[in-house]
Amino acid sequence: MDLANESPRLVLTGAGHAHVELLRRLALRPALRRAFAAIDLIEPEDTMAYSGLLPATVAGHYARHDMQIDIAALARLAAVNWHRGRVTRIDATARRVHLADGTQQAYDLLSLNIGTEPPVVAGDHQSHVVPVKPVATLWRGLARIEHRLETARAPLRIAVIGGGAGGVELALALAYRWRRCRPNPRIDLYHRGPALLGGAEPAAAETLAQALCDAGIGRHPEASITRIASDTIASDDGRIFPADAVVLATGAATAPGLGSRGLVRDAQGFVRVDATLRSVEAPEVFAAGDIASLPLPRPKSGVFAVRAAPVLADNIERTATGRPLRAFEAQPRALALIGLGARRAVAARGWPIAPSGYAVWRLKQAIDQRFIERYDAGKIARIMHRSGV
Ligand SMILES: Cc1cc2nc3c(=O)[nH]c(=O)nc-3n(C[C@H](O)[C@H](O)[C@H](O)COP(=O)(O)OP(=O)(O)OC[C@H]3O[C@@H](n4cnc5c(N)ncnc54)[C@H](O)[C@@H]3O)c2cc1C
Known part of the structure; x- marks a missing residue:
């Protein structure tokens, strides 16, 4: 179809960190909505x-609804047709997506913003x-573990796998969540390589290692x-460790299992895009967040998905209206604020020192709450009402 002359049909797959911004813009700017024949x-x-x-909610500092953005309400405000479903295959040649329900x-x-899921570890006891x-x-799994904790006579042995920010933060959050359980579960963290955070942030890694030690969490480096x-769980060098339950936080190593035709993907399955977030092979396909493989690789982190959001929204609009696209200039690293279980956090940004403590936790809280408030459907509806949208 000639996108410059006809209004295109836009399909958004996944309501990740970048697409919520697109939904917000669609709600607040009717002119943007009118650029498309339909949006799904x-x-x-x-x-x-x-x-x-997420980790602070696991630790119990927030209720679950505090960390949730109401997608159904945002879609309604944006006049977007929401299909509750999962895409299983993208056929970029025929310009169709296939859903798990067969439709x-x-x-x-x-536009793709479907994030990642931790890769499955082989075994008969999933x-x-x-x-x-x-x-x-995750919530369902934690409920299952907690049911076992209630009836356990001996300490349950919980293995957390993954030494990135997510894995360490989650292990500390779990130790805090279960600090009053008797008998107290034994938590162990297993990670590849010698250092936490992949060796990228030695100062923050040191603070995190100390926090793990203070929380009584065992650390097992070089344990893939x-x-x-x-x-039990087994590492690739043949070591066996006890584990009654396993929490997988092995990060964004692979894209979610998704078939595709006519899309170039990297070795891990992520969709290769150019600097404008457009697929290098299929110009009608955009991708942002963890699922996108950028020309200059960036860490798989929500921060980059959030930063990509305005460029993604702009470029989708520009494509629909036949204007030149702009580039996403992602800075090489972002500030990471990693919770330490209790109301403390550590800051990492490649600095030789890593500030930590309650003030860093408050900063993280302020940033996180600002994000959640930005996508509060009630607040967006009030802005729409005030501005006559
Ligand atoms: C414990 C933990 C803590 C973290 N803390 C931070 C942090 O503090 N800061 C930070 O920047 N990053 C953090 N991260 C990383 C962060 O979670 C990811 O980088 C981020 O969620 C990626 O955002 P996204 O928009 O790409 O996808 P997501 O936020 O994962 O959203 C993807 C969406 O797509 C949907 N979806 C998935 N598959 C399909 C499909 N096939 N079809 C349709 N829809 C689909 C999902 O339901 C979901 O709504 C953390 C990760 C973990 C595990």
Whole structure:
């Protein structure tokens, strides 16, 4: 179709950190909505879990609804047709996406913001494995562990796998959440390589290692876990460790299992895009957040998804209206504020020292709350009402 002459049909896949901004803009700018013949959103969940608040919510500092953005309400305000579903295959050649329920959706423009899920570790005992994403699965898994904690006579042994910011923060949050459980569970953190955070932030890693030690969490470096059995886990060098339950926070190593045709993807399955966030092979496909493989690689982190959001929104509009696209200039690193379980956090940004403590926690709180408030459907509806939208 000639996008410059006809209004395109836009399909948004996944309501991740970048697409919530697009929904907000669509709600506040009717002219933007009118650039499209129809807009569809395909997303399995009715709320989006804001990752910045996940560990603090696990620790119990927030209620679950505090970290959620109401996707159904945002879609309504943006006049977007929300399909509760999961895309299983993208056919960029035929310009169609296939959904898990067997239906298909045609598009003129497609935008992907579906994040990642931790890669599956082989084993016959997946029932006691709790992946940190999707977040709904995490809550269900934690409920199962807590049921066992209530009836356990001996301390349950919980293995957290992953030494990135997410894994360490989650291990500390779990230790804080279960600090009063008797018998107290034994938590161990397993990670590849010698250092936490992949060795990228030595000062912050030192603070985190001390926090793990203070919380009584065992740390097992150079332990690449490749197999999970009923009450043990095994590393690739043949070591066996006890584990009654396993929390997988192995990060954004692979894109979610998704078939595709006519899309160039990198070795991990992420969709290769150019500087404008457009697929290098299919110009009608955009991708942002963890699922995008940028020309200059950036860490898989919500911060980059949030930063990409305005450029993504602009470029989708520019494509629909036949204007030149602009580049996403992502800075090489972002400030990471990592919770330490109790109301403390550590800041990392490649500095030789890593400030930590209550003040850093307050800063993290302020940033996270500002994000959640920005996408509060009630607040957006009031702005729309005031401005006569
Ligand atoms: C414990 C933990 C703590 C973290 N803390 C931070 C932090 O403090 N700061 C930070 O910047 N990053 C943090 N991260 C990383 C962060 O979670 C991710 O980088 C971020 O969520 C990626 O955002 P996204 O927009 O790409 O995707 P997501 O936020 O993951 O959103 C993807 C959306 O797509 C939907 N979806 C998935 N598959 C499909 C499909 N096939 N079809 C349709 N929809 C689909 C999902 O339901 C979801 O709503 C943390 C990660 C973890 C695990």
